[in-house]
Amino acid sequence: MESRGSNSPPDPAQATQPLPYEGVWRFTAPAVDVSVPQARHAVRDLLNRQGVPVHDDTVQGLLLIVSELVTNAVRHAALLSPEVAVEVAIGAEWIRVSVEDNHPYRPKALERDYATTGGRGLLLVREITVEAGGECDVEQTASGGKVVWAALPLAPGGVTSPRSPL
Numbered sequence: 001m002e003s004r005g006s007n008s009p010p011d012p013a014q015a016t017q018p019l020p021y022e023g024v025w026r027f028t029a030p031a032v033d034v035s036v037p038q039a040r041h042a043v044r045d046l047l048n049r050q051g052v053p054v055h056d057d058t059v060q061g062l063l064l065i066v067s068e069l070v071t072n073a074v075r076h077a078a079l080l081s082p083e084v085a086v087e088v089a090i091g092a093e094w095i096r097v098s099v100e101d102n103h104p105y106r107p108k109a110l111e112r113d114y115a116t117t118g119g120r121g122l123l124l125v126r127e128i129t130v131e132a133g134g135e136c137d138v139e140q141t142a143s144g145g146k147v148v149w150a151a152l153p154l155a156p157g158g159v160t161s162p163r164s165p166l
Contacts, residue, residue, distance in 0.1 A: 018092075021050040021051050021053070021090055022090055022092060023050070023089075024087065024089045024090075025087070025089075026085060026087040026088075027039075027042060027086055028084065028086075029083065031073060031074045031077060031081055032074060035074060036067055036071050039066055040067050043062065043063060043066050043086070043088055047095075052090055052095065052154065054095065055155055057132075057156065058095075058132060058153070058154065058155075061129075061131075061132055061152065062095065062150075062152060064128060065097060065128055065136075065150045068121040068125050069097070069099035069125065069148050070084060070086065071121060072099075072107060072121050072122070076103065077102070077103035080102055080104075081101035081102035081145065084100065084101050085099070085100040085101075086099055087099075087100070093153060093154055093155070094151055094152065094154060095151065095152055097149065097150055097151075098150075099149075100145060101145050102144070103145060103146065104144050104145065106138050106140070106146060107122055107138060107146075107148065128150075129150045129151075132152045132156070133152070134150060134151050134152035136148075136151070137149060
């Protein structure tokens with residue numbers, strides 16, 4: 001009888017093989033309103049095309065995050081950043097979306113104020129991310145702009161994402 005596995009060391013070549021859906025995709029779009037739904041659709045289509053095993057609730061949260069981040073870039077950074085970049089990085093157990101623009105202002109999430117009709121996009125991003133068990137942050141770029149990102153586990157209650165930029 002043949003026994004496999006436990007007595008032999010793992011094959012390093014097999015251990016480093018990425019899953020078929022893993023990778024990093026980046027696209028740019030003009031900083032205009034129509035780019036918001038286009039970015040959302042592009043991310044959804046990417047997840048479907050790559051066959052990412054992500055829970056439906058996570059997809060809905062992720063798409064809302066993409067909409068909020070691209071909307072913020074369009075509304076607040078377009079003057080200094082006529083183009084925004086959207087990056088989607090997918091790992092074995094997590095997915096990270098980021099939106100980069102060239103505006104130096106570092107946005108802050110506002111507190112809940114139900115009397116106002118706007119300005120709570122980053123608060124919403126933070127709440128969706130925390131509820132999913134992920135992380136989000138804003139980082140400055142070497143060129144003086146910023147990247148706003150959120151990373152979520154693919155499965156509810158899954159492993160949280162890495163904090164370092166991809």
